[in-house]
Amino acid sequence: NAGVMQNPRHLVRRRGQEARLRCSPMKGHSHVYWYRQLPEEGLKFMVYLQKENIIDESGMPKERFSAEFPKEGPSILRIQQVVRGDSAAYFCASSPMGQIASGNTIYFGEGSWLTVV
Amino acid sequence: ILNVEQSPQSLHVQEGDSTNFTCSFPSSNFYALHWYRWETAKSPEALFVMTLNGDEKKKGRISATLNTKEGYSYLYIKGSQPEDSATYLCAFLNAGNNRKLIWGLGTSLAVNP
Numbered sequence: 001n002a003g004v005m006q007n008p009r010h011l012v013r014r015r016g017q018e019a020r021l022r023c024s025p026m027k028g029h030s031h032v033y034w035y036r037q038l039p040e041e042g043l044k045f046m047v048y049l050q051k052e053n054i055i056d057e058s059g060m061p062k063e064r065f066s067a068e069f070p071k072e073g074p075s076i077l078r079i080q081q082v083v084r085g086d087s088a089a090y091f092c093a094s095s096p097m098g099q100i101a102s103g104n105t106i107y108f109g110e111g112s113w114l115t116v117v
Numbered sequence: 118i119l120n121v122e123q124s125p126q127s128l129h130v131q132e133g134d135s136t137n138f139t140c141s142f143p144s145s146n147f148y149a150l151h152w153y154r155w156e157t158a159k160s161p162e163a164l165f166v167m168t169l170n171g172d173e174k175k176k177g178r179i180s181a182t183l184n185t186k187e188g189y190s191y192l193y194i195k196g197s198q199p200e201d202s203a204t205y206l207c208a209f210l211n212a213g214n215n216r217k218l219i220w221g222l223g224t225s226l227a228v229n230p
Contacts, residue, residue, distance in 0.1 A: 004160070035220075042222040043161075043206070056217065091160070105151065105163035106218070 002027065004094050004109035005074075012115045013082045021112045022074040025094030031055075032075040033106060034067060037089040046090075049075060082116045089113050121209045123221035130197050131229050137193045138224040140207030144188035148212040152181055152192055155204045155223065164192075164205075197228040 005024040013019050025032050034046040045059040049069035060067065064082075069075040079086055090113075093106040122141045130136050142150060149168045153161040165174045170185040178195045194201055204223040210216055 043208075043220040045217050045219075048217070056215065058215075058217075105166055107163070108153075108160035110158070110160045 004029075004092055004107050006090075006092050006109035006112050008112060009110065010113045010115070012117060014117055015083055016081050019079040019082050019086070019114055019116075021077040021079075021090050021092075021114070023077070023092030023094075023109060024074040025092075026107055029094035029096050029107070031095045032069050033093045033095075034075075034077050035091040035093065037091065037111075039088070043091065046077070079114070082114070084116050087114055087116045121207060121219050121221040123205075123207060123224050125224060126222070127225040127227070129227045129229065132197060132199060134197050134228075135193065135195045136197055136226070137191050138205065138226075140190045140192070140221055142188050142190070142207070142209040142219075143211075144186060146211050146213060147185045147188075147209070148216060149210040150183055150185075150190050151208040151210065151218060152190070153206040153208070155206055157203075161206060192224075194226070197226075199228045199230050202226055202228045 004026055007022050011019055030051055032049045035043045036046055037043050047060050047067045048056040051069055052071050064080045066078045089111045091111045092109045095106045124139050149166055151166050152164040154164050155161040165181050167183040172183040174181050180193045183190045192205055204225045206223045208218040208220045210218050
């Protein structure tokens with residue numbers, strides 16, 4: 001049973017370009033969470049999605065950032081017109097339906113490191 | 118604003134030493150407290166999920182206690198080994214409809230052989 005898969009692991013983008021980060025949850029998991037870790041900071045919640053549905057996007061910056069989790073395929077975190085401040089590690093996690101609501105664990109991917117030059 | 122604090126920020130111990138560190142969290146609106154172990158270049162890995170005041174959980178040489186009334190949890194490592202070197206994260210899960218994990222910054226542990 002493969003774990004949470006994220007790709008690319010490392011991505012370099014020039015200012016103004018778009019970055020797309022992909023996350024395939026663990027088999028059987030229908031809930032996906034995206035976190036961002038900025039340098040010298042902890043994990044910050046960005047967005048929580050179920051298939052075809054955004055449950056909570058309260059941690060997403062209002063502009064340039066979007067996320068989706070389609071019926072088929074991975075979840076995608078999309079950052080348009082990237083700026084240097086977007087350079088960070090982006091972690092995806094998944095859980096079976098309702099697990100986080102019952103206090104059970106979530107499973108992380110190994111992260112995608114975005115560098116904006 | 119919900120705040121989770123971990124101390125110390127970093128810790129260096131010798132192989133064989135026992136050690137402990139603290140996670141402080143809001144004492145109200147508590148639902149669960151998570152501990153994760155995060156090795157460099159790997160994904161955070163769940164250690165414990167604790168929900169009841171007074172809970173004590175153990176996995177090998179690592180154990181954790183929980184005090185929800187005063188808002189703290191301790192993580193203990195008995196007889197530290199170099200492979201225990203990692204960052205230990207705690208995360209507070211609030212009660213209510215809009216639940217999300219609020220993460221501490223972690224305690225970075227280095228165990229010298």
